[in-house]
Amino acid sequence: MKQDDNRVTEQPSPYEDLRGLSLRGLLEAINREDAKVHRAVARTIPVMERLVEQVVARMERGGRMFYIGAGTSGRLAVTDASELPPTYGIPFDRVIGLIAGGDGALRRAVEHAEDDLAGAWRDMMPYAPCAGDVLVGVAASGTTPYVVGGLREARRRKLLTAAVVCNPASAAAAEAEYALEAVVGPEFVTGSTRMKAGTAQKMMLNMLSTAVMIRLGHVSGNRMVDMQLTNDKLVERGARLVAEWGGIDVEAARGLLLRSGSVRRALETLNGEDDVS
Template structure:
């Protein structure tokens, strides 16, 4: 039996007070970053390979089922608004299709051909990378997708929470974060899901920084899709250029992004 399916370290959960439940869950959660830390060399190796391919025009695919698939979709969907990249740079796919984002699709994860079939409309090429996400490490949808991707010459990586899994065996760059038994036995949306989210944060953020989508510590290419982000962009320009709010807002409106506004202002100053 896999570690993620092993019995919880706690019993009689239904007899605990609310505070006891919260204390114990929090105690378990604190172990997750330490487990991720142990996997940093694996994450580093994967990031470097992804960056190399994306610099040449490759894309990053996430494939997963259930919670794992949803986490991949969340990470992929945040890249365009955060970093101003095209929507097809990072693509999240879930067993059962978009309907499975909100409601589980029975037995979709058991289809070994499903992930590659879902990828085919995107016309995958060898410069692309596929990262399979599966807490258990035994999801057929992910195993089959990675196998097909390797056969087609794509780079393959994985994020799992059990050692020596079938998913990791199919990946050239596996990341194994061993989080141990869940507070509620087998509920991998808890510690395992948290670990996967942390690794995905590291992966996509590191890749985007390496690709030049962050300047200093600021997301200068973010999409200005609401008032909060317009205000954030204005503050970024104020900080970077030392101008007043009115001037920063005018520059942002005129040029449409923090990067373009700052570049224009600095080039104008250099000319003057």
């Protein structure tokens, strides 16, 4: 079987004459297609469970997690990585997102950057990747050379490798030890993988990183006790959390939070310096 035969993401949309649909019909059809995504993602959970266990073990020993991707996949990867420090208080160099073409490609496509087989590893080199690290390649098609080449080199150098893809039996999956394959079917607009495939990848990255952060102890109960207090909204959220947890009024909680510098330290103060877990 030729590789292209497996590219479900490139198959024709099951809907004809999209402009001929009523506006209600158009929106309902997109929503109907989106409903298929969660079922496809659910089928990745057994593999994801094993992956999370391995990622946590490596990060507990000081390892880092890298994401690589191109286009929509790269933007999703960079977004997920960049949201973890403010949400869970981890250093910015623990989970690193890289997109083909560099940060400029987040806003404007960089031609042919994704075709560079050696590009991802070259982009990782300033971070001195080592065998204790993890590399997650994100590619809807599973064929992007930037991702395939990065996974191949990382695996050769003994990094833990995983692929987040939306086609079966892809080149990226073949290069990875753990393949998260959410096969969502043809896109509503033929080949537009920013739609169902992008949604599936966003869900899988959310599940992966959230599970890892929880297992690493950055959540207490169901609360983000290590979140960074970088704006008024987060200060207010933290104050409410401290107030609820400690049984004190919000104003007192806000003062304690600002003096302590973090939700975790504020709660430890309320608990008599006991560890919050």
